[in-house]
Amino acid sequence: MFSARSTTVYLAREPADMRKGHDGLFALVRQLDLDPFTGHLFVFLNRRRNRVKVLFMTRGGFSLLYKRLEKSAFFLPPFPEDSDRVKLSRSELSLLLEGLDPFRAPSIQAWEPPAA
Numbered sequence: 531m532f533s534a535r536s537t538t539v540y541l542a543r544e545p546a547d548m549r550k551g552h553d554g555l556f557a558l559v560r561q562l563d564l565d566p567f568t569g570h571l572f573v574f575l576n577r578r579r580n581r582v583k584v585l586f587m588t589r590g591g592f593s594l595l596y597k598r599l600e601k602s603a604f605f606l607p608p609f610p611e612d613s614d615r616v617k618l619s620r621s622e623l624s625l626l627l628e629g630l631d632p633f634r635a636p637s638i639q640a641w642e643p644p645a646a
Contacts (some may be wrong), residue, residue, distance in 0.1 A: 538570045539618040543609050546574035548581045552592045555585040562615050566592070573623065579603040582627065597627060605631040 546558060555574060559566040566572065572585045580603050584595040604626055609616050618626070625632035 536569075537620070538568075539573060539620060539623045540564060540570060540615045541573040541607065541618050542575075543614050543616070545577040545579075546583065548576045548583060548596075550574075550583075552585065552594055555583060555594070556592065559585065564615075571623065573618070573626075575604055575606070579606065584623075599629050602629055604629065605633060607633045 540562065542558065542562060546555065550558070555572065556566050558574065559572045562572075564570070564572065566585065567587055569587050574583045574585070575581065580599045582595075582597050582604055586593055586595075607616050607618070607622070618632075622632040
């Protein structure tokens with residue numbers, strides 16, 4: 531579902547009202563100066579960070595993923611001082627949705643072919 535390499539994951543800095551549905555989150559994406567029709571993933575957390583919603587465009591329309599943690603909170607990455615959003619990798623999103631801290635976990639440097 532989220533496997534396209536061209537898919538970007540954006541996490542909003544400000545907490546979102548989890549009562550918002552597709553249209554309300556669509557408006558929040560527009561407030562971030564992003565285009566909801568791109569197929570990218572737009573991630574929103576509530577103030578307590580125990581709930582997350584992910585809005586994304588699919589072939590038939592907009593889809594919404596919702597998850598609530600019962601006993602912990604989702605981790606936030608460091609945000610640039612002047613930014614209202616941050617980009618996540620697909621692996622960071624996966625770890626975040628599992629309730630793990632992807633931002634302090636050690637990572638290996640990705641292999642790149644030698645320059646010609």
